[in-house]
Amino acid sequence: MDRKERLVVKLAALVAGLSVAGCSVGAGPGGGGMPDPEVLVPRLADPASVYRQLGFLAKGDPVPFVASFHFLAGPSPDSTLAVFSMSMASNALSFRRVSGALEGRYRVEVVFRRGTDIVRQFGSEQTVRVGTMGETRRADESVIFQQFVFLPPGELTVTVVVRDRHGLKSARDDGLLEVPRFDSSRPMLSSLIPIYQGRPRVSRHDLPTILTNPRATSPQGVDTLIFYLEGYGVAPGTPVAVRARHSDGGEAWRDSVILEPAEVAVAVLGDTVGPDLVSAILRIPPNQLELGELRFEAALPGSPDTVRTLALVTFSEQWAVTNLDDVLQLLRYFGYDDDVRAIQEAAPSERSELWREFWRKTDPDTMTPENEALTAYFRRVLIANLRFQEESRPGWLTDRGQVYITLGEPDRDERYDDIRTGRTVIRWTYYYAGETVLLYFVNDLSATTFRLTFSSRVEYQRLLNRVRRDQTAAGERRPGSERKVSPGVSQHPVSVRGASSGLSN
Structure with a gap:
């Protein structure tokens, strides 16, 4: 499939069909409830664990990836067409300079088993070429791989391995697939497949022309969320009710789509085949989507069978946040x-x-989809959580973490022992607008827990208030919201690298 241009800020959205025509991989979504603030930051920095909790195949380092399966009817009830899609960031790969370009190479291997017997398997070598070092460091979903494969209905075990060829490293994940059987005994729906773009296919004998979206992307208030849906044994013009629920069960959105046949016929093995299915492309505008985890449901009129899809709408692909709270x-x-x-x-x-x-x-730069102030803030949260961990508190909730997140790196960082009190003192110095501000952190009875002294707390708050007033007056929104590119340089002129599609029999 040709390389497709799209926005950089693609948000983590996850789709897993959980019913008759759906896909179940690994463990399903967990229960609700407000998470403990102390566990939010580790989750924030580990999208793979969040995706796995939501039922996806996903791995973190050394080769982070997210993968999903969706299902369409094949030529016969005993052969279901599976759509495998996998995505990762460019920075997951190692690059070498080849013929004036930077080249990364990876291999995807997928094995399907029933018991100990291998039912199907495929492997694919892929090459990603970029022009600049900056593109190799991208942390967004910039590499997409997809493959069509016919599978027998029933429960299968699947193993996915992604290998970085230049870096000689790999990642693997395993899960369970429940492959649906599409027969003619009753009307049925396919999986609700997240796509970036595509057009309906005409026949079960045909392969769909779609570019899948492995994470069902919907950047906060930016992109339209698109799904592809097919119906079998369903009359043309049949409406399908679609709704989205919050993780607590409350309804977030509702609409309907009409299933219609494609308008053209196709040639299959020398014969002209007319439409033997109906389909629809569902587009949900960004202003109708709420931040957080959304559970989509689609059902035919009067049918007890429902296909379900889980979508995660967040403000940045870099941060795995599952709800607004x-x-x-x-x-x-x-x-x-x-x-x-x-x-x-x-x-x-x-x-x-x-x-x-x-x-x-x-947002300090409304010309880009990303909110640079929030990105900088959460980056500091992650750094603070790693650097200032104390025995009783995560790093971002400590006094040093708070100061670092709000004011940034100190100009000077000193540590000494106070002989009189027997305590260790950490002194941070900030130079701001001709002023020198000294902040003292003193350990208590614990050797690793440091608290701002009372006077330093007052000085810190005074400096923070001044910084925020000055930045507001200067038209800047937040500390750390500096531009990442110079004026006049496009920040998001990128394409989906290494997007590929094929059929494996």
């Missing part, structure tokens, strides 16, 4: 307390619009 908890140091509190206390129907207003208000 998680984001709001993590924003405790961001500085817009009144706005955050208003979102927390708002009615469910109002929260989405309030969040979009908050996004616009805090």
